[in-house]
Amino acid sequence: MALWREMRAEGFPGQSGVVSQWAQRRRLGEKAHQSGLARTPSARIIARLMTSARDDLTKSEAILVAAIERNVPDLVVARTTILDFQSMIRSKAAAKLDSWLVAAKQSLVGSFASGVEKDIAAVRNAIISPWSTGQTEGQITRLKLIKRQMYGRAKLHLLQARLIGAT
Incomplete structure (x- = not known):
């Protein structure tokens, strides 16, 4: 209210509500900015950032990684x-x-x-070993996905028909 009176004395034609809304938005913006800087990223985010290639990071992520590495x-x-x-x-x-x-x-x-x-x-x-189980693991994952999609709907014969049809 005191700010509005000072502004009114200097020639501001607006109402006190306009000034209070502006001040409230400004305070909220400052609070959000401060909390954004103080917020610690989760362990999952840090792990992703630390294992990602530097070229794949955004500027803000690169700054965060540099701060993490320094501290x-x-x-x-x-x-x-x-x-x-x-x-x-x-x-x-x-x-x-x-x-x-x-x-x-x-x-x-x-x-x-x-x-x-x-x-x-x-x-x-x-x-x-030159061998890999990647192909087998992929097929098992696909089978489990189809089975989950059909959960409670059918028995083995329908699952078999769906698997043959899905290939």
């Missing part, structure tokens, strides 16, 4: 460790697995490394 160096180490694991699998370099496990246990992905170590023979074979 949480453990996440940078974890990202590097994950990228090393991916490149080890893609290049079929099973010899690097033991040294990777030692480094990974000291980072934020230590629980993942412990799981890999528990089944190290299978992981080593998966790295060096």
Whole structure:
């Protein structure tokens, strides 16, 4: 109200309601801006940003990643460790697995490394083997999708007919 009186004295022809609405919008805008800066992204968002290629990030996402890297160096180490694991699998370099496990246990992905170590023979074979279960997993996923779509509607004979018709 005091602001409106000052503005009126300087020649503002509007009503006090216009000034109060403007002030309210401005306060809400400032509050939203402050909460947007202070809001911590979820773990899922951070994981996606940290594992995405830098070229695929928007400007605001790149700024957020830079802030995360500057303030949480453990996440940078974890990202590097994950990228090393991916490149080890893609290049079929099973010899690097033991040294990777030692480094990974000291980072934020230590629980993942412990799981890999528990089944190290299978992981080593998966790295060096030319075979993949990707085709089989895809077919199983497709079968489960069709089965879920038909839930409670039919027995095995109709599911079989639908699967044959879906191919």
